Amino acid sequence: MRNPEAVTRSARLLQEPWQTSAPSGGLFKGTGRSVREIVARRELLNLLVRRELKARYKDSSLGFLWSLLRPLSILLVYYVAIGKFLGAERSIPDFAIYIFTGLIAWQLFSEIVSSSTGSIVNNAGLVRKVYLPREIFPLSTVGGALFNFATQMVILLAAVVLLGRVPTGSRLLYLPLSVAVVLVFATAIGLALAATNVYLRDVQYLVEISLTILFWASPVVYSWRLVHDILGGTWMESLYLSNPVTLAVLGMQRAMWVAGTDEPFPEDLGTRLLVSLLVGAVLLWLCQRLFNRLEGNFAQEL
Amino acid sequence: MTDTPAVIEVENLSKRFVIRKDKSIKERIVNAALSRRHREDFWALRDIDLSIDAGTTVGLIGPNGSGKSTLLKAIGGIIQPTSGTVRRRGRLAALLELGAGFHPDLTGRDNVYLNAAILGLTRQQTDQHFDAIVDFSGIEKFIDTQVKFYSSGMYVRLAFAVAIHVDPDVLLVDEVLAVGDEPFQRKCLDRIKSFQREGRTIVLVTHALDQVVDICNRAVVLEHGRVIADGTAREATKVLRADFDDQTTTEMASAGRGVNARVLSVQPLTADGRPLLTPAPDEDLVLRVTVEADEPLENWVLGIGIDTPTGQPVFGTNTQLLGLPLERLQGRRDIDVRLSGLRLGEGQYHVRGALAEWDGETFALLPHAARLEVDGDGSAVGPVGVSGIAVAGIGRPAAAGIA
Numbered sequence: 209m210r211n212p213e214a215v216t217r218s219a220r221l222l223q224e225p226w227q228t229s230a231p232s233g234g235l236f237k238g239t240g241r242s243v244r245e246i247v248a249r250r251e252l253l254n255l256l257v258r259r260e261l262k263a264r265y266k267d268s269s270l271g272f273l274w275s276l277l278r279p280l281s282i283l284l285v286y287y288v289a290i291g292k293f294l295g296a297e298r299s300i301p302d303f304a305i306y307i308f309t310g311l312i313a314w315q316l317f318s319e320i321v322s323s324s325t326g327s328i329v330n331n332a333g334l335v336r337k338v339y340l341p342r343e344i345f346p347l348s349t350v351g352g353a354l355f356n357f358a359t360q361m362v363i364l365l366a367a368v369v370l371l372g373r374v375p376t377g378s379r380l381l382y383l384p385l386s387v388a389v390v391l392v393f394a395t396a397i398g399l400a401l402a403a404t405n406v407y408l409r410d411v412q413y414l415v416e417i418s419l420t421i422l423f424w425a426s427p428v429v430y431s432w433r434l435v436h437d438i439l440g441g442t443w444m445e446s447l448y449l450s451n452p453v454t455l456a457v458l459g460m461q462r463a464m465w466v467a468g469t470d471e472p473f474p475e476d477l478g479t480r481l482l483v484s485l486l487v488g489a490v491l492l493w494l495c496q497r498l499f500n501r502l503e504g505n506f507a508q509e510l
Numbered sequence: 511m512t513d514t515p516a517v518i519e520v521e522n523l524s525k526r527f528v529i530r531k532d533k534s535i536k537e538r539i540v541n542a543a544l545s546r547r548h549r550e551d552f553w554a555l556r557d558i559d560l561s562i563d564a565g566t567t568v569g570l571i572g573p574n575g576s577g578k579s580t581l582l583k584a585i586g587g588i589i590q591p592t593s594g595t596v597r598r599r600g601r602l603a604a605l606l607e608l609g610a611g612f613h614p615d616l617t618g619r620d621n622v623y624l625n626a627a628i629l630g631l632t633r634q635q636t637d638q639h640f641d642a643i644v645d646f647s648g649i650e651k652f653i654d655t656q657v658k659f660y661s662s663g664m665y666v667r668l669a670f671a672v673a674i675h676v677d678p679d680v681l682l683v684d685e686v687l688a689v690g691d692e693p694f695q696r697k698c699l700d701r702i703k704s705f706q707r708e709g710r711t712i713v714l715v716t717h718a719l720d721q722v723v724d725i726c727n728r729a730v731v732l733e734h735g736r737v738i739a740d741g742t743a744r745e746a747t748k749v750l751r752a753d754f755d756d757q758t759t760t761e762m763a764s765a766g767r768g769v770n771a772r773v774l775s776v777q778p779l780t781a782d783g784r785p786l787l788t789p790a791p792d793e794d795l796v797l798r799v800t801v802e803a804d805e806p807l808e809n810w811v812l813g814i815g816i817d818t819p820t821g822q823p824v825f826g827t828n829t830q831l832l833g834l835p836l837e838r839l840q841g842r843r844d845i846d847v848r849l850s851g852l853r854l855g856e857g858q859y860h861v862r863g864a865l866a867e868w869d870g871e872t873f874a875l876l877p878h879a880a881r882l883e884v885d886g887d888g889s890a891v892g893p894v895g896v897s898g899i900a901v902a903g904i905g906r907p908a909a910a911g912i913a
Contacts, residue, residue: 211707211708211709213707213708213709214565214707214708214709215709217564217565217679217708217709217710218514218515218564218565218709221515221517221564221599221600221679222515224599224600225599226519226597226598226599227587227597227598227599228595228596228597249627249630251627251632251633252624252627252628255623255624255627256624259613259616259620259624262615262616262620263613263615263616266615266616266656267615334628335588336588337588337604338586338588338604338628338629339586339587339588339604340628504589504590505589505590507583507588507589508527508589
């Protein structure tokens, strides 16, 4: 006397393929599997991003405004201290636009890297209890950072419109290219750091310090002209330019900083960006493989 | 009858945890050479083979640290086996610990959507079930309150409500049901029973052995990462209870507060002293307890009791409850405890005997001293018997009944 629902259920289950619970596969097969899993859970990814954004300023009365006030206050500080007091403003036209352009590119990078580093540890409750493709957690921080980036982009656009220096034409191609380079590198590094941070909690502190130092390795508050004047032609200049974030910052400035059109920029900036995008893609794949190798023991290490 | 397919197959599963005593970089570098010494292997699971058919409800039981939860996590795919394989099929929902994945700053409503997505539901599906989920959880009033203000009972209510609405083929439950209040627990058990009728598989980790007997049709006993018993819930809980009793006895022996006394036997007898196995209703039952002390024992208490085979006490008393101080015990002595008007329900029972200090701890226990079997005609279940059953108002003038 079996329930008909039970009968159909067991008939269906009989047809279903077995799933093995050990995900790691070959180099390429494993990637394909991970990507499919993540795509299958995109709705969850979306909810996690919303959760982060909603929860972040949940109890504050200004709420979402805070995410705008932070970069604006940094802009103000740099503008006054470096632009006015140190006089950087005299050699860089439209100094505020210049700083803000570099700043939002840099912030996109640093926010992704620093928040995805802690993402697995912060979601320990879930990682330990439920099986999900774990890449979802670092990726959700990418989503959150992108949202912030978008709002800052709106401010920047408003500013260039107000100043009447709206970028047009082919220079705008640099914008998506630079954003792509930042995204690819930051995600790759974020994945690797998120996984290693589970095993070695020192990583998150190391990341904080490294990000503070790396900020000065890109021409955000000083101009590329100064770097070029001092390092011009040496191997150190090549080293400086092999930093993908530097290239992306320069690319963003090339796209959005209309007043600086006549300022010097590194040669072949577009080609360099394309090359680093390719390198970044390979790195992203390698980091995902690393993440996959390490994720097996997440639940017990947390 | 159709064949029931297996939904979970565990083969040769072992899980090793490496316990590291150094966590920071500094310690690791300093101790690099000694690294071996700072590691310790711990086998949480050892060579587990298990196959679970669709539609069964399996209880994983065992003492603390026996690997039950680890096994459940391995089945759920949360931890990867050191060796061996775990295969499963069908949609799996895990109800592991209080609303894992609830974000304290979000409202109950947001969390329902989030949790449902974590368990694999799409947004439309959640929309469809939302009212049913809230209704089941019984916290409509608080659904738009942030979850951090919830009591732990409300947490579980909501988490359980979400988990059972995701239409799982396999539901994994890890010791959570105990948190809700009784009406809610009953609601959960009802839901679990309807799950069983619908052919869903449930794997349950719990310490509530009576619950296991009540709802599981199979139970697996784990100890030190190995399966030591696998069978019907009744058999398995029996094994585990016997195991616990052994442990208590050894612990009492090793506690060794210099008390050298023991219960040698407890014999069920009739009023005129003949051995008794199947007491009739209302028949007097004499329990003859033989105790022995090597050294003089003062201020002691004698206890007797009757338990079901799963260890649930049905009846128990002792000389302290009866207000009877006992004389000093030295050597061997027989004590008769006569019970009148006992009426047990149909089934098997165990008789136990124990020694304790007056106002103090039990120091000697003989758990399964003897067996009682009570016959019946199968008209009732449970450990309590009655002298008659009459039913009125069934539409016929005569009442059915047993005199």
